[in-house]
Amino acid sequence: MLNLIGLDKKTLEEKLIALNQKPFRAKQIWNWIYARGALSFNQMTDISKETREILAQNFTISRPQISKDLISFDGTRKFLVKFNDGREVEAVFIPEESRGTLCISSQVGCTLACKFCHTGTQTWVRNLESSEIISQVVVAKDLINDWDKNNRRLTNIVFMGMGEPFFNYENVAKAVKILNDNQGLDLSARKTTISTSGLVPEILRCAEELKTNLAISLHATNDALRTEIMAINKKYPLAELMKACQTYNKLNPNQSITFEYVMLNGINDKEEHAFELVQLIKKYHLKAKINLIPFNPWQGCEYVNSKNDTISNFQQILKNAKLVATIRKTRGDDVMAACGQLKSVSQREKKSLKHNYPAIV
Ligand code: SAH
Numbered sequence: 001m002l003n004l005i006g007l008d009k010k011t012l013e014e015k016l017i018a019l020n021q022k023p024f025r026a027k028q029i030w031n032w033i034y035a036r037g038a039l040s041f042n043q044m045t046d047i048s049k050e051t052r053e054i055l056a057q058n059f060t061i062s063r064p065q066i067s068k069d070l071i072s073f074d075g076t077r078k079f080l081v082k083f084n085d086g087r088e089v090e091a092v093f094i095p096e097e098s099r100g101t102l103c104i105s106s107q108v109g110c111t112l113a114c115k116f117c118h119t120g121t122q123t124w125v126r127n128l129e130s131s132e133i134i135s136q137v138v139v140a141k142d143l144i145n146d147w148d149k150n151n152r153r154l155t156n157i158v159f160m161g162m163g164e165p166f167f168n169y170e171n172v173a174k175a176v177k178i179l180n181d182n183q184g185l186d187l188s189a190r191k192t193t194i195s196t197s198g199l200v201p202e203i204l205r206c207a208e209e210l211k212t213n214l215a216i217s218l219h220a221t222n223d224a225l226r227t228e229i230m231a232i233n234k235k236y237p238l239a240e241l242m243k244a245c246q247t248y249n250k251l252n253p254n255q256s257i258t259f260e261y262v263m264l265n266g267i268n269d270k271e272e273h274a275f276e277l278v279q280l281i282k283k284y285h286l287k288a289k290i291n292l293i294p295f296n297p298w299q300g301c302e303y304v305n306s307k308n309d310t311i312s313n314f315q316q317i318l319k320n321a322k323l324v325a326t327i328r329k330t331r332g333d334d335v336m337a338a339c340g341q342l343k344s345v346s347q348r349e350k351k352s353l354k355h356n357y358p359a360i361v
């Protein structure tokens with residue numbers, strides 16, 4: 001039976017018409033699914049019993065299984081979502097005082113193998129369907145009990161989980177439309193951020209079509225070093241990437257691009273790199289902010305995090321050049337939920353589990 005979670009509104013309308021139902025029901029059904037978290041058609045009390053029965057005979061609104069649910073001491077909640085074929089991805093909810101961010105996955109594994117990233121050690125298995133992307137949000141809302149419209153805890157979405165979102169552009173785009181629709185999950189494009197390792201053609205498409213916030217995993221300020229730690233740089237070197245960012249800025253003049261920069265001791269954290277970063281951003285006149293990410297270690301990785309003083313000094317150089325530069329607070333690292341630590345348990349060797357944290361569910 002067709003699962004309605006993740007189905008676009010137009011297709012739902014067509015399906016309803018094929019069942020001799022009024023297309024406007026699509027709006028009503030969406031409201032029940034995405035604004036009120038309905039689990040069954042029986043709950044849809046403003047739809048006649050007869051129609052509800054027809055819906056239940058043809059569709060489901062079923063959720064994937066939650067195969068693991070871990071809560072960090074800092075409140076960060078990492079859960080493993082298991083799809084029908086048994087494949088799993090991780091999603092992470094990060095509560096803060098004034099907002100709650102859900103970090104979602106776009107692929108099972110990743111085709112790229114950036115040297116500092118744990119997800120990159122897991123071979124790529126498949127792209128997620130748009131319904132599987134949306135269902136991560138729906139189950140997160142179930143888990144944190146977030147269906148009260150006047151008291152929302154989940155306010156922001158970041159595509160910073162497993163996978164490279166722009167290698168799954170079509171499905172990510174479909175999901176973003178449902179996320180951003182005010183009759184859908186009602187999380188606006190300005191509250192949605194897509195992070196990419198730097199796929200130029202899709203950055204341009206996103207700038208034009210999706211208008212979400214953009215984060216670029218930069219991590220190095222010259223081609224030699226970037227290619228060494230991120231092989232994608234061979235295909236899209238810095239000059240091309242920066243030009244794509246310029247176009248993004250031009251098409252989205254109110255939005256800053258976030259440059260993510262993981263701090264690797266002795267590799268990319270020297271003063272000369274900070275100055276090079278300033279040059280790069282100034283050369284292309286980018287409206288950008290820089291997010292320095294302390295490196296999150298994982299077993300088997302050759303890198304170590306930069307020293308605190310080095311990170312502060314790096315930040316100061318950027319600030320002195322009038323750039324906005326923040327240091328990301330590490331969240332959830334005790335349950336391997338921090339940036340770059342995600343890798344589904346089904347694919348992970350047991351010995352690499354850092355903590356034997358008890359499962360909640
Ligand atoms: N594939 C996309 C989306 C993943 S986002 C991308 O690369 O942008 C995950 C973010 O965490 C990226 O910026 C990634 O570069 C960063 N990251 C990866 N490994 C990390 C690690 N070990 N410590 C800190 N950040 C890491």
Ligand code: SF4
Nearest residue numbers: 110112114117120197
């Ligand atoms: Fe893939 Fe992003 Fe990790 Fe690189 S940093 S391996 S693109 S998930």
